[in-house]
Amino acid sequence: MRDETKCLHEGYTPRNGEPGVMPIVQSTTYRFDSTEQIGDLFNLPVAHMYSRFSNPTVECVEKKIAALEGGVAAMCTSAGQAASMLSVLNLCSEGDSFVSTAAIYGGTINLFAVTLKKLGIECIFVDADAPAEEISKAFKPNTRCMFTETIANPALAVADIEKLASVAHSHGVPLIVDNTFATPILCKPISFGADIVVHSTTKYMDGHALQVGGVIVDGGKFDWKNGNFPEFTNPDESYHGVVYTESFGEAAYIAKARMQLMRDIGAYPSAMSAFLLNLGLETLPLRMERYCSNAMAVAEYLSKCDKVAAVRYPGLETDKYHALAAKYLKGASGVISFDIKGGKDTAVRFMDGLKLASNEVHVADIRTCVLHPASATHRQLTDEQLVAAGINPGMIRLSVGLEHIEDILEDIRGSMDRL
């Protein structure tokens, strides 16, 4: 099946007489005929037993996203943040380190640099554009994974996934890619060598601003038996001695994430959230096409506007990341970052002058919206971190929606003219 077909038919296949639409199984529990059957589930969870870590409705969405990414299994989470956190915690323990590219989502920088540090896990940030040999120097014997974003939010740097995967693999560790802005419609990181993919499904996948969610997808190709990951190959005493690589084979990573971490932490979405996410997924290919074409038209306007100092949109031929975008992306997605002449004050006046586009803490939505990263999502970062994340004080992040392109352009032109 192609993506358009997968979005409609993967994950849920009704049998004779069953509901045509994936049902919402709003139940925390599942009933079994005997004590023995439940006991067996604590050896190997072959059925749903408790909705803190698995649920039939959520499972349908997990299967659909795994199929779209070309992975072997997926686990949904209650937020994109939970997906990023669990994707790393599944590999790193106290005393370990991991490497991340520096230009990533501000919330992830905070998670990695502050919260994981408190757990004794060190994040080493690197410049994604540096040569492979340079990046390679950041790895230490205790480094357990590498993390990057396909299209960085909001710097819009495009990751050279093949380069980063080969550096990570040369150190015997997997590459985790946050594919939120590209979605599997525009990029399938696993096909370029990534091992694990995470998403904030809150963004394009849902698209309608209805649910906060995340997902982790397991590519199923990484060799967990290479000696660096004893938790995958030794019995898990917290789960009745299960050995993940033996019991789950190529899906060992997701099985461990669910049976250890989700069991203990419970950052699992509700069935209702998964149902809403699925509605968004059904039209994702159609929407991504329009996000790309609308954003391209806006980026072209901005790049010619004399009140704009710089535009970042990997779809523009003049963009620093255009060559990488041409290699890895089927379209440059719907987010544009640009610097307005006059710095922060003018940026704020431009944003407040918009009538159609809303000022909100959101991105990758069906409706056009704007945000000023330096005073909002990235407010907690130091000036140094802001520069590393590719953010200027006057930068505006514009998330182009699916309104008619002429209405979007009129709104932006109007506010520019009033500056």
Ligand SMILES: *Cc1c(COP(=O)(O)O)cnc(C)c1O
């Ligand atoms: C929003 C976002 C996240 C965090 O996701 P939430 O669903 O808000 O927790 C992670 N990565 C990227 C690229 C994002 O845009």
